Amino acid sequence: MKAKQQMNIISFDIEEWYHFDIFSKEDSWKNYPPRINLYLPLILDELDKYNTKATFFCLGWIARNYPDILKQIKQRGHELACHSDKHFFVREMTPxxxxxxxxxxxxxxxxxxxxKVIAFRAPAFTITxxxxxxxxxxxxxGIEIDCSIFPTTRSFGGxxxxxxxxxxxxxxxxxEIKEFPINTGTIFGKQFVFGGGxxxxxxxxxxxxxxxNQSDYNITYLHMRDFDYEQPRFKHVSGMRRFKSYYGIKGAYSKFQKMLKDFIWISVGEAVQQIDFNQVRHLEIK
Ligand SMILES: [Zn+2]
Known part of the structure; x- marks a missing residue:
């Protein structure tokens, strides 16, 4: 049964398998094999099955180097949004x-x-x-909608x-910015973000x-590399980071399929249409 009173937003971060890695530098990116289009067509077909529209936060770098990826997403009726240009962490940048x-x-x-693009998500939720x-x-x-807030502490800041x-x-x-923060779930009193990664x-x-089901607001931040179990592994990513980067990829796609089946999903733009922003909490940030 799909519960109706929930707001569940489905979104993806469109970056390559190597864009998360702090050791990979822009001049090496062109040498890595592209893999982003291995899972994207499957995902677009799966979304079509449920007539679901999603929001895809794309790197500018991807738009320049693999424009067909963005065209494909747009042709299928989904929303394109911005995930920065080169995946730098905002908290480490200057204005x-x-x-x-x-x-x-x-x-x-x-x-x-x-x-025109009006929605943004910072790499690794780094608007701290x-x-x-x-x-x-x-x-x-011109950005009216932001999805960069991680409303709890984490290693990257929060x-x-x-x-x-x-x-x-x-x-x-x-x-004024319409903010859709990532949501957390509580397990043994600890907060976890579980909508991606x-x-x-x-x-x-x-x-x-x-x-x-415990929350009336959920938002995902899924990546193609979350599904791509044959992606090359970076040797120098070790210990906990390696575990967190590569664990559980094999079962991820079937989880995604089950989530689509069990819940009603909308895009960020559809969520904006459903919300009266005069009625939600207003947060003055100094
Ligand atoms: Zn990202």
């Missing part, structure tokens, strides 16, 4: 370097799809409490003072299903 990266990404994506200036840069560049993970209207220096692959489906 100037972030502005430059964002403009390049938006230009590249908009050139390929011929539409020390990088709130990013909201001004986003708003100045935004623990954000409060409850629910759609929120952020007000920053006179700008490591814990999505680690948790069994029954647990993902249970955590989703």
């Amino acid at each position: 100037e370097s972030f502005r430059k990266d964002l403009k390049q990404a938006l230009d590249s994506i908009e050139n390929v799809i011929g539409d 409490e020390n990088a709130t200036w990013a909201f001004e840069v986003l708003a100045e560049n 935004f623990p003072s954000f409060g409850e993970a629910k759609p929120t209207l952020i007000k920053y220096k006179g700008y 490591g814990y999505f692959r680690l948790f069994p489906y029954w647990l993902i299903n249970k955590l989703m």
Whole structure:
């Protein structure tokens, strides 16, 4: 049974299998074999089965190097959004370097799809409490919707003072941004983000299903590499990082299929249409 009163947003981060790795540098990216299109067609077919529209946050770098990926997504009726240009962490950038990266990404994506991009997700949810200036840069560049907040602490920073993970209207220096934070689930008093990446692959489906049912707001951040069990492994990614990067890939695609079957999913744009932002929490960020 699909429960109706929930808001479940399905989104993907469109980057290559090597874009997460802190040791891989841009000049080496062209030497790596492309793998992004191995799972994307299957995923687009699966979404079609349920007549579901999703939001795809794309790197500007992908738009320039593999424009057909974005065209394919657009042709199938999905939303294109921005995931920065080269996957740099926002909290490690200056407002100037972030502005430059964002403009390049938006230009590249908009050139390929011929539409304006109004939604953004920072790499690794890195708009932290020390990088709130990013909201001004986003708003100045036409971004109206943000999905970059990780409303608890994590190794990459997070935004623990954000409060409850629910759609929120952020007000920053006179700008307004519609925020869709990533949601967490609680297991033994600890918060986990399970809508993509490591814990999505680690948790069994029954647990993902249970955590989703405990929340009336869920949002995913799935990657093609979450499904691609034949991807090359970086030798220098070791220990816990290696485990988190590569565990559970084999079962991930069937979990995705079950999630699609068991819940009703909408895109970020459809969620914006359903929400009256005068009625949600307004958060003034200094
Ligand atoms: Zn990413």
